[in-house]
Amino acid sequence: MNPQLQSLQPYPFEKLKHLLADTVLPQTLPAISLSVGEPKHAAPQLVIDTLVQQIDGIAQSSGLNTYPGTKGIPELRQAIAAWLARRFQLPVMPDPERHILPVNGTREALFAFAQAVIDPSTKQKTNPSVIMPNPFYQIYEGAALLAGACPVFLNCTKENNFTPDFSSLSDPDWQRCQLVYLCSPGNPTGSVLGLDTLKTLIALADRHDFVIASDECYSEIYADENQPPAGLLQACAELGRHDFKRCMVFHSLSKRSNLPGLRSGFVAGDADILQQFLLYRTYHGCAMPLQHQWASVTAWNDEEHVLDNRRQYREKFSAVTEILSPVMAFSQPDAGFYLWPETPIADDIFTRELLATQNIAVVPGRYLARDTATGNPGEQRIRMALVAPLAQCKEAAQRIKAYLETL
Numbered sequence: 001m002n003p004q005l006q007s008l009q010p011y012p013f014e015k016l017k018h019l020l021a022d023t024v025l026p027q028t029l030p031a032i033s034l035s036v037g038e039p040k041h042a043a044p045q046l047v048i049d050t051l052v053q054q055i056d057g058i059a060q061s062s063g064l065n066t067y068p069g070t071k072g073i074p075e076l077r078q079a080i081a082a083w084l085a086r087r088f089q090l091p092v093m094p095d096p097e098r099h100i101l102p103v104n105g106t107r108e109a110l111f112a113f114a115q116a117v118i119d120p121s122t123k124q125k126t127n128p129s130v131i132m133p134n135p136f137y138q139i140y141e142g143a144a145l146l147a148g149a150c151p152v153f154l155n156c157t158k159e160n161n162f163t164p165d166f167s168s169l170s171d172p173d174w175q176r177c178q179l180v181y182l183c184s185p186g187n188p189t190g191s192v193l194g195l196d197t198l199k200t201l202i203a204l205a206d207r208h209d210f211v212i213a214s215d216e217c218y219s220e221i222y223a224d225e226n227q228p229p230a231g232l233l234q235a236c237a238e239l240g241r242h243d244f245k246r247c248m249v250f251h252s253l254s255k256r257s258n259l260p261g262l263r264s265g266f267v268a269g270d271a272d273i274l275q276q277f278l279l280y281r282t283y284h285g286c287a288m289p290l291q292h293q294w295a296s297v298t299a300w301n302d303e304e305h306v307l308d309n310r311r312q313y314r315e316k317f318s319a320v321t322e323i324l325s326p327v328m329a330f331s332q333p334d335a336g337f338y339l340w341p342e343t344p345i346a347d348d349i350f351t352r353e354l355l356a357t358q359n360i361a362v363v364p365g366r367y368l369a370r371d372t373a374t375g376n377p378g379e380q381r382i383r384m385a386l387v388a389p390l391a392q393c394k395e396a397a398q399r400i401k402a403y404l405e406t407l
């Protein structure tokens, strides 16, 4: 077996299951889950309609007898390129032939990308590293380890506004680096990287020859309608870097369009890297079913449902903040659907007692981060995903408040 498998940590939800195994739930209170980051708003009807029409048409025309191509249909790549140009004000539209690749959700693509990019031989750089935020989406760490690289964590704390401090790394640190994962808007912190930070990182990538993988899957859920989060391709465009050299973004319909079950996302950026990644994926065997591709075209072409989605999250943030801000410390996230509040006692004990007394499930912050020399940035915090309907989110906030008042 691949010995690197031994270095993988259990997924946060495995740890959570273990933590809560013996918990006796209160019989009188219905369960409310704020633990899993899975959108619960309705999937857009127009996407469902396309999916149903397509599966019907494809089945009747024997389309199910054909393998879909890994590169995806031109119509989907065209819709994605046009969306990117509109959303990130790109003066030159990315070339759908060279700059765009549909993927079956960004999770698999974020993982696979490191396998294609990392050169684990020590010919060029000793001990290749992958730099990532901490707390993080655990796929980045597993992807780095299985690619034969060493994960390097940059702690995102209140003191640095929950963003990685790239200036804390030395030249030798950068020399080892082959890949940087960004997560903006951040999971779980909701913080957004500004264009200046992105441009600084691009300059560092040029100087030290590494690739930037920017996970932007929460970019369409944001608080201020006039301030959509910036993206890495936008930073490239502002630098006149229309080839997106060394830069790759990852976007998904899962959160934007409430379609986690469709498994649809895309990777876009540097054409040379993408060509190699396509080669890797051809062997990997990942191709999106045709009916999902057509449904995705409908989703990327529509913004109405995305606007409505943001409105619903805004309502929930405002209601929950009103209830919890007098009793809990947290910053308002710029984007995403998580709250990342501080806990007055250890986060794992808080999580267990909250479930036992109030039947509310959350995730202890420490399960979403790693221990480092300066501590675990998830300690004394919990992640609350405001994915349940408004009434349930309000009810959950009231119960959390009631629990806090007993401490």
Ligand SMILES: Cc1ncc(COP(=O)(O)O)c(C=O)c1O
Binding pocket: 037, 104, 105, 106, 107, 108, 137, 183, 187, 215, 217, 251, 252, 253, 254, 260, 264, 265
């Ligand atoms: C930060 C982050 N990136 C990527 C993903 C993967 O999303 P998907 O595979 O549905 O596109 C998730 C899912 O929760 C996430 O939280």
